[in-house]
Amino acid sequence: MDVVDGEMKIEKEYDQGFRVEHEGDDHQGRLLDSSKIKKKKQKMATRCDQQYTTPSPPDLPIKFRKRIRALGGSDIALVIQKCLFKTDVSSVHNRLSIPFNQIRQTFLTPQATEFLNSGDNKKKCSEMEVMLIEPSLRRGTISLKKWEMKKAFGSATSMYVLVGQWNLVAWRNALREDETVQLWSFRINSNLCLALVKRKAKSNGYFVEF
Numbered sequence: 001m002d003v004v005d006g007e008m009k010i011e012k013e014y015d016q017g018f019r020v021e022h023e024g025d026d027h028q029g030r031l032l033d034s035s036k037i038k039k040k041k042q043k044m045a046t047r048c049d050q051q052y053t054t055p056s057p058p059d060l061p062i063k064f065r066k067r068i069r070a071l072g073g074s075d076i077a078l079v080i081q082k083c084l085f086k087t088d089v090s091s092v093h094n095r096l097s098i099p100f101n102q103i104r105q106t107f108l109t110p111q112a113t114e115f116l117n118s119g120d121n122k123k124k125c126s127e128m129e130v131m132l133i134e135p136s137l138r139r140g141t142i143s144l145k146k147w148e149m150k151k152a153f154g155s156a157t158s159m160y161v162l163v164g165q166w167n168l169v170a171w172r173n174a175l176r177e178d179e180t181v182q183l184w185s186f187r188i189n190s191n192l193c194l195a196l197v198k199r200k201a202k203s204n205g206y207f208v209e210f
Contacts, residue, residue, distance in 0.1 A: 057081050057104075060184055064195050067137055073186040073193060079107045081182045081199070089175050094167045098160040098183065107185035112192065116146040116160070127163070131193040135173045135181075140165060142194070162194075173198065 057078055068076060080102050087093045108116070118126050125145050132142040143164035148156040162169075173196075175181070180199040185192060 057182065058199065060182075060195070061197060063137065064133065064184070064197060067133055068186050068193075068195065071139075071188055071193075073188045076184060076186045077107060078104050079183045079185050079194070080104060081180065084175060084177055084179050084181060086177050089170050089177055091167050091170075094163060096162040096166055096170075096183075098162070100158045100160075103160075108192070116144070128192070131188070131191075132162075132169065133193070133195040134169055135196055135198045138172065140169070142166065142169065144192075144194075169196070 060076060060078075065076070068074075080098055081104070082099075082102055085097075088096050112128065116126050116128065125147070128144045129141050130144050132140055134140065141164075142162045145161050145163055147159055147161050149159065150156045169175075175198070182197040182199060184195040184197065186195065187193060
């Protein structure tokens with residue numbers, strides 16, 4: 001199937017009292033009220049704290065395990081558990097971010113890591129086509145890339161992103177901002193595959209499947 005290149009769109013970051021908007025290598029800063037920045041950061045922290053304060057992340061639902069086994073999959077591992085941000089479900093951005101500092105365990109082989117590192121972080125950055133099992137259990141393909149998000153201050157932020165068909169995945173599964181999702185990896189004949197699971201927080205801090 002054809003792969004639609006994911007393009008880096010506008011990201012918003014807050015640092016030292018400035019909002020920085022950038023697309024690729026271009027950026028501009030505008031001064032914001034410090035109280036608004038503080039409230040923004042508090043909101044972001046509050047809505048995501050629950051995924052880090054649980055005793056342990058919930059296991060992969062049985063129906064996903066059965067689906068993976070039926071496909072001959074093995075080596076199941078949790079890659080990331082995160083709450084979805086506005087840019088994760090924006091049709092303009094068309095990507096799911098997987099920040100390096102939130103990845104729970106290595107899911108790429110050294111060869112795959114080297115391949116993704118070989119790109120130039122622009123339209124020609126290297127990508128891998130991988131199988132994706134969606135929350136609906138629908139099976140399709142998605143493109144995996146590595147991006148370096150440049151900041152006005154400090155070093156760049158490294159992340160993997162799912163692009164290409166991501167808008168369709170988000171639409172088909174009614175993904176919304178602030179929802180919690182898990183991304184799991186598994187392998188079929190040594191080939192990397194992924195599974196996306198929607199989660200819902202309970203009052204006791206644990207998560208259940210949607």
